[in-house]
Amino acid sequence: MKLFVTFSLVFFMCFCANVKETEIITLLQNWEGHEITFHDNHVFTILGKDTIAFPFQDGYKILTYVDSVGCIGCKLQLTEWKEYIMEMDSLFDNSIQFLFFFSPEKKVDIIRALLLSHFDYPVCIDEQDSLNKLNDFPTEMAFHTFLLDKSNKIIAIGNPIHNPKIKELYLKIIQGGEVKPDNRKLIVQTEVSVDKYTISLGHFDWQEKQKASFVLKNIGKSLLVIQDVNASCGCTEVTYSKEPIQPGGSVVLDVSYKAETPGSFNKTITVYCNANSSPIVLRITGNADGC
Template identity: 55%
Template sequence: MGFKNLVSIFLLFFLISCGNQEKKDVGILLQAWSGKEIQFPEDLTFTVKGADTVDFSVSGKYKILTYVDSIGCVSCKLQLGRWKALMKELGEAEGNPVKFLFFFSPEKRRDFLGTLKSEDFVYPVCLDEEDRLNKLNHFSSEMAFQTFLLDSDNRVLAVGNPIHNPKVKELYLRIIQGEQISQGKESKQIMTEVVADKSSVSLASFDWHKEQKATFTLKNTGGSPLVIQDVTTSCGCTTVSYSKEPAQPGKEITLEVVYKAEHPEHFSKTVTVYCNTASSPIRLSLSGDAK
């Protein structure tokens, strides 16, 4: 499949609800990266939890490369629990041809290592404290475009973060499994309509030590069952629980959002809901002052 066609499929999966200008801007970015060879620094050092140095090669039939810079919330960007779930799904330990390349450029090494340990993340990572990988490749400042699916020659097959966007994950899996990528598959999805009772919740001021909860309700106003395919959050400190059962026409699905502050802060977090509607993804927000 040509890279031009891959870009059009990516736009279909990833930006179906976005405006024309945003699609154009992202299309230009994807065209620039498609087929580009990623350059890796020499003398790379990989560690487990920042302690033990391990022998680790960046070679492989397929590689998912993710780069995390030092800007912003560490746990928000890492989402290590979701990465572990994806790695388990791909079954790399059982000889799957996919290798994961984690390059982290932490400003606060101590906080970063603390996150690795608290999440019990035992997969090798490269602590690229001099940001050498980024200096060689000049990645986008947008987090959504700092993850890549690479071939054996380190050329970019697809761009996007599969743990933040299930459509990107689907695209990656199809390429890895050797499926023919076509727009037809996506169009076969049975669609419905949905209305959210609200798009944002303010938690006002509260003691940052205390867990906070909020609810959002999605009502199926269409003629087919409403299926939530995935829910992602912009931060590891925000979790969401909901029924996995489809909501029949006229019925509702309630999402319970739990926020646990890591420290005092004013915050604004995003919950992104992917479902079988033309308006998907649905973005909900949670804000407040943890004091």
């Protein structure tokens, strides 16, 4: 199964809002069937303490790479990965191997995140960023996770933790199911307006939880159904009504943010729905001040 054929069927559902469609198509064409290269001396560790032997399996692998740019904790999403690994292990009897390559600016940041999340799956703390240097990964974080076949060739790109459609796609490929043409056009679409795409929370004490609200209005002629809402960081929570929204109606997304440490932040909330503009990317920014 070719990457471009597989992924182009669903890329409208998952691409980063900062990337143009033509750029995505070019990227997919360049990475179609590309074989990921690994060093023989990659070292894996558990909780940043003990190094272990971690031979690569011959079956499907899910590789995720995290660079040092931005909030490491937001990118890792370790709790969500733990749940996903457990789910896949139960479905495929531990036959899917997960390859985590983290390239932090400071190793201690990764170790702290591993300990806080009790993430005891083997990871490679790649301080020299050697995997990226070998393969020259795309710059966009949305394209730093890959489904590999037994030959380490890419058969799909996208993060199943951040995007339920990618999760669904990976599952279908691994199960050997047919990836059919994009059925978005068969789903009744509607139109959505957003009261604001970015909310600044200004300056506040980093120990105080902050709240904000986004309003999505159904300005189309069909029901609006929110399929999923993903926050870019575990420190951001979103609540909303799961009921379909009638034409002319609105839904409020209540966002709460609790900083883990002082500092400025820029967090995204991605809304997946049956709107032509989906996914809708919302953003909260601000400065969590220390003492």
